[in-house]
Amino acid sequence: MKTNGDRGLGGEGASGGSSHAAAFAGFAEALDLFHVGDVARMRALAELGRSALREARRDGVRGMASDMELRSVAAEAAGMARLTDRRLQGEIDHAMTVIDDYPAVFEAWVQRRIERGHVDVVVRVGAGVPAEVRESFAEAAIGVCERDVPSRVRGALDALAARLHPQAFTERHKTAAAERCVRVFHGTDGMSNLVANLPTVIATGMLDRLTQMGQSVKDARADGAGEGEPDDTRTMDQLRADILGDLVLGGAPVVDPTYGTDRAGGLGAIRARVQxxxxxxxxxxxxxxxxxxxxxxxxxxxxxxxxxxxxxxxxxxxIDPVTRTPVEIDTYRPTASMKKLLMARDQHCRFPGCRRAAIRCELDHTIDYALGGHTHIFNLAHLCQRHHSMKQFTKWEVRQVGEAFSNGPHPSAGSTAKTSPYRPSASPSTPRIRHRTPHPADRPTSRxxxxxxxxx
Structure with a gap:
């Protein structure tokens, strides 16, 4: 694969008489350093994963307990890298997959025959390739990647994987269609992405119908412009998005199992709820x-x-005007009002870096109820299932800490300190991973x- 240096600028190479020779040389040196560091990072991540698995085998644990050791290691490494533990564990899994399952692809990357982007695409496409043909796929994929840049090899690799796969494409499509789903990914400025994983023919048909409906709206508005109604200035992208929202929020499905001979289907009467x-x-x-x-x-x-x-x-x-805390309850489960306040306070999982929404988390007693922990706002915090399990089954420790405020001392509800099992805890100067949550006392006193x- 050629580089800018091979092609040159203005007919000249990156060296010789080019006025940019020094700049190109510096860039080439930076690329070399980045490559060496990237390879070393992947090797180190893979070794972290192997170390966790070795420790799990040493203790004779398997299954869920083995995964807990990997989660625990990933959480510590995430603190070092200032990343979320989910992302770090994903990088560990990816590194182990590249080095252990695609050694030829990894070696081609080390030798600079292909780029890191090629490696990621090969592994992503290869996820659907059975183990018995993985080696053949990897060798052929290297040849494909050597001929083009990472952003343009996905189609060729998909075709290669389909050709080598021992199972017919039709059968694989049936399995993939069973995984169809709809998800929301929140963005910025009050916008989010609604992503639907659908069979290609359905997705293509939806886009075509939205386009036709959008064009009809523009034509109708244009025809009525002479009657005092202005032209519709929305772009086709905006029209498609608006029509999709109208159809989903106000329409009814074609197949409605609640439809009766004497009444309309009930699904069309369902309306969205947003908290x-x-x-x-x-x-x-x-x-x-x-x-x-x-x-x-x-x-x-x-x-x-x-x-x-x-x-x-x-x-x-x-909030109580004197103590500025909700009332404690002696039972195991908090009251409905406490749950509401905890959800408003925490907003998401309290583990450092985790943004799983509180509505999808579990309320955890920081000090276990069975061990004398009270069902109190200062002993309750939201943890997602992943980090709740880590607290239960690994040596990570969690405790809520207090802070003083200008209007008097108040425990900082939800402010938690997580102590890693890989750092000594005896010294008071030992660094802790700490997550600060605003206390209700931070808000104005007026109700x-x-x-x-x-x-x-």
């Missing part, structure tokens, strides 16, 4: 601060007020209009 947390200041129009939808995404103030006007009732979260409100 939003907004301060009374914003709700009353005194500021334009964004509100927050359950799940961690921000929405604009106008939308939040519009949602508030569409509901007949909403819950208001109160009105600054208290947070949760809309159903």
């Amino acid at each position: 939003v947390t907004v301060t009374a200041e914003t709700l009353m129009g005194r500021d334009e601060n964004p509100a927050e939808a359950v799940g961690g995404a921000l929405i604009d103030a106008d939308t939040a007020r519009e949602l508030a006007g569409q509901v007949s009732e909403w819950d208001r979260l109160f 009105h209009p600054s208290e947070p409100v949760r809309l159903p």
Whole structure:
């Protein structure tokens, strides 16, 4: 594969009489250093994974317990790299896959015959290739990658994998179609991506129909412009997005099992529910601060007020004016009001770097209830299933800590310290992974209009 240095600029190479020779030489040196570091990082990540598996085998554990050791190691390494433990564990898994399952591809990368991007694409495509033909796929894939840049080899590699796969494409499609799903990925500025994994013919047909409907809207608006109605200035992308939202939120499915001979189907009457947390200041129009939808995404103030006007009732979260904490309960399960306040306080899993929404997490007693821990706001915190399991089955320790505020000492609810099992804990100067959550005392003391409100 040629490089810019091979092709040169203006007919000249990257060396010789080129005025850019020194700059190209510096860039080439940087590429070499980056390559060496990237290879070393992958080897180190793979060794972290092997070390975790060796430790698990030494203790005679398998299955879930073995995975817990890998999670624990990934959490420590994530703290070193300032990454989330999920991402770090994913990098460990990827490194072990590359080095152990695709040694020829890894060696070709080490020798600079292919680039790191090629390696990632080969592994991604190779995930669907059976082990018995993986070696043949890898050797052929190297040849494909040597001829083009990483961004242009995916199609050729897909065709190669399909040709080498012993199972017919039709059968594999049936299996893949069983994994169809819809997911939401939150973005910035109050926007999110709705991603649907669908059979190709369905996805293509949906896009075509949305395009036709969008064009019909533009034509209709254009025909009515002479009657005082302005042209529709939305782009086709905007029209497709708006129509998709209208169809999903207001339409009814073609196949409705609740449809009866004497009544319309019930699925068409179902309406979406969105939970939003907004301060009374914003709700009353005194500021334009964004509100927050359950799940961690921000929405604009106008939308939040519009949602508030569409509901007949909403819950208001109160805080005790003296202690500024919710009431403790002696039973194992917290009250409904405590759960609401904890969800509003935590917002997401309390493990460092984890952004799993609180609504998808489990309420955990920091000090186990069975060991005398109270069901109190200062002993409860949201942990996702992954990190809840780590707390239970590995040596990671969690404790809630207190801090002083300007208006008096208050325990900092939800502010937790996680102690790694790989660092000594005897010394008070031992660094800890700490996650600070704003305490209710940080908010203004007035109950009105600054208290947070949760809309159903």
